[in-house]
Amino acid sequence: MNHARPGRLAVGIVGAGRVGAVLGSALRQVGHEVVAASGGSPESLERIDTMLTGVPVRDMVDVARAADLVLLTVPDDAIGQVAAWIADQGGFRAGQIVLHTSGRHGVEVLRPALQAGAIPLAIHPAMTFSGTSLDLSRLEGAPFAVTAPAPVLPIGQALVVEIGGEPVLIPEAARGAYHAALSHASNHLVTLVVQAERVLAQARVDDGARLLGPLTRAALDSALTSGAQALTGPVSRGDAGTVAGHLAALAGEPDHLETLRSYRALARSTTLLAREQGRIDDAEAATLTRLLREHPGLTGATGATGAATAASPSASTAVVHTRAELRAVRATLTDEVAVVMTMGALHEGHLSLVRAARTAARHVVVTIFVNPTQFGDAGDLAAYPRTLEADLAALASLGPEAPDVVFAPSAEEMYPGGTSDRAATVVAGPVAHRYEGASRPGHFDGVLTVVAKLLHLTAPDVAVFGQKDAQQLALVRGMVAALDMPLWVLAAPVARESDGLAMSSRNARLSSVGRDSALALSRSVAAAERIARAGGTVADVLRAARAEVADADGVALDYADLVDPGTFLPLDGDGDDPAATPGVREATYVVAAVVDGVRLIDTTTVVLGARPR
Numbered sequence: 001m002n003h004a005r006p007g008r009l010a011v012g013i014v015g016a017g018r019v020g021a022v023l024g025s026a027l028r029q030v031g032h033e034v035v036a037a038s039g040g041s042p043e044s045l046e047r048i049d050t051m052l053t054g055v056p057v058r059d060m061v062d063v064a065r066a067a068d069l070v071l072l073t074v075p076d077d078a079i080g081q082v083a084a085w086i087a088d089q090g091g092f093r094a095g096q097i098v099l100h101t102s103g104r105h106g107v108e109v110l111r112p113a114l115q116a117g118a119i120p121l122a123i124h125p126a127m128t129f130s131g132t133s134l135d136l137s138r139l140e141g142a143p144f145a146v147t148a149p150a151p152v153l154p155i156g157q158a159l160v161v162e163i164g165g166e167p168v169l170i171p172e173a174a175r176g177a178y179h180a181a182l183s184h185a186s187n188h189l190v191t192l193v194v195q196a197e198r199v200l201a202q203a204r205v206d207d208g209a210r211l212l213g214p215l216t217r218a219a220l221d222s223a224l225t226s227g228a229q230a231l232t233g234p235v236s237r238g239d240a241g242t243v244a245g246h247l248a249a250l251a252g253e254p255d256h257l258e259t260l261r262s263y264r265a266l267a268r269s270t271t272l273l274a275r276e277q278g279r280i281d282d283a284e285a286a287t288l289t290r291l292l293r294e295h296p297g298l299t300g301a302t303g304a305t306g307a308a309t310a311a312s313p314s315a316s317t318a319v320v321h322t323r324a325e326l327r328a329v330r331a332t333l334t335d336e337v338a339v340v341m342t343m344g345a346l347h348e349g350h351l352s353l354v355r356a357a358r359t360a361a362r363h364v365v366v367t368i369f370v371n372p373t374q375f376g377d378a379g380d381l382a383a384y385p386r387t388l389e390a391d392l393a394a395l396a397s398l399g400p401e402a403p404d405v406v407f408a409p410s411a412e413e414m415y416p417g418g419t420s421d422r423a424a425t426v427v428a429g430p431v432a433h434r435y436e437g438a439s440r441p442g443h444f445d446g447v448l449t450v451v452a453k454l455l456h457l458t459a460p461d462v463a464v465f466g467q468k469d470a471q472q473l474a475l476v477r478g479m480v481a482a483l484d485m486p487l488w489v490l491a492a493p494v495a496r497e498s499d500g501l502a503m504s505s506r507n508a509r510l511s512s513v514g515r516d517s518a519l520a521l522s523r524s525v526a527a528a529e530r531i532a533r534a535g536g537t538v539a540d541v542l543r544a545a546r547a548e549v550a551d552a553d554g555v556a557l558d559y560a561d562l563v564d565p566g567t568f569l570p571l572d573g574d575g576d577d578p579a580a581t582p583g584v585r586e587a588t589y590v591v592a593a594v595v596d597g598v599r600l601i602d603t604t605t606v607v608l609g610a611r612p613r
């Protein structure tokens with residue numbers, strides 16, 4: 001099979017919908033010949049007439065037989081059936097290119113064509129089409145998702161480049177996520193704008209589009225360049241009064257019920273994002289979440305019920321010690337459940353995880369278990385503080401934010417056969433051997449094993465882990481993805497003392513001089529954030545962040561690195577060439593040092609390559 005650039009091709013279009021007509025027309029413009037097209041509806045025939053003038057209309061099988069390049073531009077759900085039908089009728093042949101333009105499917109749906117020896121390509125223009133010649137100019141520079149078996153990828157890329165597009169390779173397995181992301185951003189943006197226009201029109205504000213245009217375009221532009229840092233508005237300021245006013249305004253008008261629902265859902269997501277960004281604190285996030293759930297106006301307009309009318313979380317916490325008790329109490333939690341796992345000795349940092357859990361789900365389960373399998377040293381395990389009474393008191397101090405359930409099992413309850421005689425354990429991937437794992441062999445295997453067990457026992461919708469233990473967080477996320485665990489891992493921001501020191505039970509072991517020295521770590525984190533915000537490169541960020549800890553009095557630095565958030569591989573700080581930074585990307589800054597004989601860690605997430613702020 002010759003896989004070089006295919007030269008002048010006879011193009012057949014099966015289904016002259018908007019995309020088929022536009023792509024056919026674009027291929028014609030660059031010298032290919034459209035030899036036949038099929039189209040059942042009057043609109044398709046009209047499009048063939050106007051955009052593919054002179055192209056004969058044939059049935060699907062004849063179109064395919066006549067073509068070197070077959071565009072299967074039929075609805076997504078029909079592609080498989082149409083491909084099977086044409087193959088059955090002998091319409092495909094070896095060496096022929098069969099291409100569909102669905103976003104959702106990869107090439108698997110073209111198996112009947114592949115079996116006939118054809119070259120399957122999935123090429124999706126990430127662009128909207130009106131089905132008129134105006135669309136041709138939109139192809140110039142538009143990204144096209146290309147999925148194909150590796151040997152024929154260059155053919156797909158060459159076709160895209162020929163019609164002026166930019167090929168972006170999307171693996172077969174990523175196709176669903178790719179299309180969900182594009183639809184969420186583009187289609188739902190239209191829904192949002194239309195809803196906003198209708199609210200304005202109902203309030204007799206004329207020309208809503210003109211009013212919304214500049215702000216909406218600016219917000220989109222800045223979200224695309226700066227990500228979540230672009231958040232503005234009342235939720236990101238923790239302004240619950242204004243949000244309550246919005247809910248009341250929308251709830252007062254029955255026509256806005258659906259808009260009210262989207263407002264609530266998106267304001268809730270925005271609250272989580274604003275909290276993740278450190279723009280609002282736990283208390284503000286909790287207030288907003290409660291408001292969005294419970295605002296009385298939500299039911300006022302239409303008498304709608306459901307989640308909107310949910311009662312406040314119970315202030316009384318069930319404390320259970322056995323798996324059987326946990327199972328029984330878990331069965332009573334019928335709404336979304338978030339779990340926070342701890343080893344006890346709770347401090348304000350843990351309480352902030354519980355508050356974050358409250359913002360994510362209606363019910364919260366806290367586990368308190370000093371897990372023997374993550375300790376390398378028996379002495380450390382024996383010395384680890386066990387303070388259940390004080391922990392329960394700390395959780396109770398949260399009042400309405402207190403958890404619904406505390407699960408505090410014994411080691412025998414969690415590992416009935418003992419810890420060394422287990423039939424199976426979780427073995428963490430290579431991330432576990434870097435940084436914190438380097439000096440603690442087996443530690444992360446123990447962590448992941450107990451996390452997996454606790455996830456099975458508590459069956460949460462959301463599991464909240466502190467960003468502070470960034471490597472643990474990455475490993476838990478990796479395990480949840482690798483083992484297809486059906487839950488969302490929410491990262492809660494690092495809780496800090498008023499002077500910036502990251503909260504940790506170990507801080508209590510620092511002398512007052514050591515406590516001052518320890519501030520070098522949070523200064524280093526702040527420097528990383530400052531330089532990244534100013535548009536610094538990896539090397540700039542590392543230079544500034546390391547300068548704060550490298551020679552600080554009383555601080556023995558272990559590491560200070562920028563790493564990939566998923567793999568924990570260090571980003572290369574050599575050279576200052578901004579072009580070496582591949583676009584805008586998130587990175588995790590990690591720092592560890594020993595102060596007063598106490599090992600301390602700190603971390604932050606930075607965005608590299610964004611426009612300086």
Ligand code: PAF
Nearest residue numbers: 341342343371447450451
């Ligand atoms: O982060 C911790 O306290 C522990 O590693 C965890 C997740 C509770 C597992 O024992």
